[in-house]
Amino acid sequence: MGGSMAKIPRLDEYIEQQTDKFEKKRRLLILSHLSYKPTGEKVEEGFRYFACDIGQLVQAFSRQDFGAIAKLPFALDESGDADTSAVLLDLAYTRSGSVVAAQPVEYQNYNPIAVANPIVFEGERAKGLAALVRELDQSA
Structure with missing residues (x-):
């Protein structure tokens, strides 16, 4: 048998570790949310499913x-509303x-598998992506 590959952390796990x-x-008692320390803002969590x-x-x-x-095709149902698929982008943002x-x-087999390490942007790069990420978020 081959060697084991290191598990890629899921986005929520990754940012909680930072x-x-x-x-x-x-x-x-049980409700909690993630906060971005430099600004004290709540971190919104979202996603977008794709048909590709x-x-x-x-x-x-x-x-x-x-x-x-x-520009990738979004997963949509027969009515044109957001739908689910096997391919998605997890999002987190203020x-x-x-x-x-x-x-x-x-x-994969009904289990979400992270296929690349998370990327976190801060400062001007994050501000430049903010509107686009909010548009991508189908949970919003």
Whole structure:
């Protein structure tokens, strides 16, 4: 048997581990949310499902080309509403655009598998992506 590959962390796990930039804030006993420490803003979590091969998403993601990602075909149902598929982009961002993070994921045998390491943008690059990421987020 071959050697084991290191598991790529999921976006939510990854940003929770970046304790210098993010913290989990608790409200009441069980409710909590992630906060971006430099601004104190709540981190919104979202996603977009695509109707394309995972390779197309990974290729654009590896170039950090969110314009190309936005041009990939979205997964839509018969009515033209957002739908699910095996290919998605997980998103995390603040409303102001002070931080933007993303990661491509593929469902394999009904399990979400991260296929590339998360990318986190801060500062001007994040602000430049903020509007596009909010448009991509089908959960918003």
